Amino acid sequence: MHLPRFTYVRPGSRDEAAGLLDTFGKAAVLVAGGTDLFPRMKYRISTPEYLVSLSGVTRFLPALDEDGALRIDALMSLGDLSRSPIVRTHAPLVSQAATCVASGQIRNAATLGGNLCLECRCLYYNQSHTFQFVEPCFKLGGDLCYFAPKGNRCWAIFASDVAPALLSLDTVICVTGGPGKQRRFPVAELYTGDALSPLTLLPSEIITEIIVPSAFGTGRHSFRKFSRRKGYEFAGLSVAVALQVADDGRTCRDARIAVGSVAGGPVRAAAAEAGLPGQDLSNSETVRSAAATAAQEIRPIAHHGYQAAHLRHCLEVEVLRALTEAAGPAPLADV
Numbered sequence: 001m002h003l004p005r006f007t008y009v010r011p012g013s014r015d016e017a018a019g020l021l022d023t024f025g026k027a028a029v030l031v032a033g034g035t036d037l038f039p040r041m042k043y044r045i046s047t048p049e050y051l052v053s054l055s056g057v058t059r060f061l062p063a064l065d066e067d068g069a070l071r072i073d074a075l076m077s078l079g080d081l082s083r084s085p086i087v088r089t090h091a092p093l094v095s096q097a098a099t100c101v102a103s104g105q106i107r108n109a110a111t112l113g114g115n116l117c118l119e120c121r122c123l124y125y126n127q128s129h130t131f132q133f134v135e136p137c138f139k140l141g142g143d144l145c146y147f148a149p150k151g152n153r154c155w156a157i158f159a160s161d162v163a164p165a166l167l168s169l170d171t172v173i174c175v176t177g178g179p180g181k182q183r184r185f186p187v188a189e190l191y192t193g194d195a196l197s198p199l200t201l202l203p204s205e206i207i208t209e210i211i212v213p214s215a216f217g218t219g220r221h222s223f224r225k226f227s228r229r230k231g232y233e234f235a236g237l238s239v240a241v242a243l244q245v246a247d248d249g250r251t252c253r254d255a256r257i258a259v260g261s262v263a264g265g266p267v268r269a270a271a272a273e274a275g276l277p278g279q280d281l282s283n284s285e286t287v288r289s290a291a292a293t294a295a296q297e298i299r300p301i302a303h304h305g306y307q308a309a310h311l312r313h314c315l316e317v318e319v320l321r322a323l324t325e326a327a328g329p330a331p332l333a334d335v
């Protein structure tokens with residue numbers, strides 16, 4: 001399959017890129033690594049007239065702020081993210097999640113910003129529309145859904161592995177472009193939860209960097225990706241857990257549990273999180289109960305051959321494993 005015709009523009013800065021997006025309007029799409037956009041263009045489900053590329057923009061290396069927060073350029077490749085010593089030390093969960101994405105070759109081209117702005121996926125949408133599924137579904141501006149023909153909404157899945165990791169770390173997103181020019185907000189506010197229009201970004205807004213606060217960044221953590229094959233595959237679901245633990249090494253001070261690939265955006269297991277502060281994490285009943293609560297409050301959407309009930313069971317199992325892994329072994333005195 002080959003790409004449709006387009007005009008390629010390569011600005012030298014993010015502000016220039018935002019200006020071009022503003023000028024070209026709906027005719028233009030931003031491209032970073034192209035690993036998500038180019039396959040969609042080859043399937044003709046995205047056919048922009050202009051591609052505004054970020055490949056000519058200078059990238060900065062991850063750096064620590066005075067308060068210990070880690071700033072990461074949104075143009076950093078997922079490969080660099082997974083290898084970077086400073087990210088591994090100060091935001092190991094981010095590095096771990098990036099390592100789980102696709103293959104080494106894709107990770108070297110794919111960027112952090114692109115991963116956070118993935119288009120939602122569904123078996124019917126992500127394929128050629130030339131001989132079947134020719135009628136446009138809701139996502140392509142039509143008025144039907146192939147996945148749920150009786151429904152009136154889009155059920156596609158937001159499948160980024162890095163987004164749940166950032167959600168569990170209370171990460172801040174910085175963007176440029178749009179009327180306010182620059183703004184920053186918690187990563188949770190980047191997502192609408194609606195697969196039809198999954199991002200809250202304005203059309204000319206570009207993610208410039210992310211800031212991982214120190215509070216959860218270096219705390220106990222775990223990232224788990226469930227899929228049929230262990231390698232090169234989008235997640236059936238992914239779970240990120242970040243914990244703050246008291247000095248006794250076992251009492252939970254604060255907890256974040258975020259889940260990906262179960263809805264039109266990453267979601268937090270808020271009720272499960274709320275039950276953990278003050279609890280003894282070395283008590284297996286505590287983590288079992290939190291995992292069961294997570295599986296009650298989150299209802300995964302069936303996708304890519306995974307049934308909803310199966311995903312729900314896997315969600316409980318993976319949250320249990322992630323919490324157990326993050327909690328770590330009981331302090332030595334108790335062993």
Ligand SMILES: Cc1cc2nc3c(=O)[nH]c(=O)nc-3n(C[C@H](O)[C@H](O)[C@H](O)COP(=O)(O)OP(=O)(O)OC[C@H]3O[C@@H](n4cnc5c(N)ncnc54)[C@H](O)[C@@H]3O)c2cc1C
Pocket residue numbers: 029030031032033034035036037038039074075078100101102103106109110111112113114115116117118119159160161162205206207208232233234235
């Ligand atoms: C075979 C294959 C397997 C994959 N497996 C996984 C997987 O297991 N887990 C996973 O999480 N992902 C997976 N992916 C998706 C991959 O991670 C993403 O494609 C990649 O991170 C996207 O980054 P990119 O820079 O290539 O984005 P692009 O394709 O360049 O862009 C993707 C979207 O984001 C927008 N965008 C890009 N950068 C910015 C920015 N800075 N600000 C605002 N908008 C922006 C673009 O306009 C576009 O709409 C897979 C992809 C392929 C092809």
Ligand code: SF4
Pocket residue numbers: 121122123124125137138139140144145146147148153154155156195
């Ligand atoms: S789930 Fe969404 S993308 Fe898939 S067929 Fe239905 S409307 Fe289209």
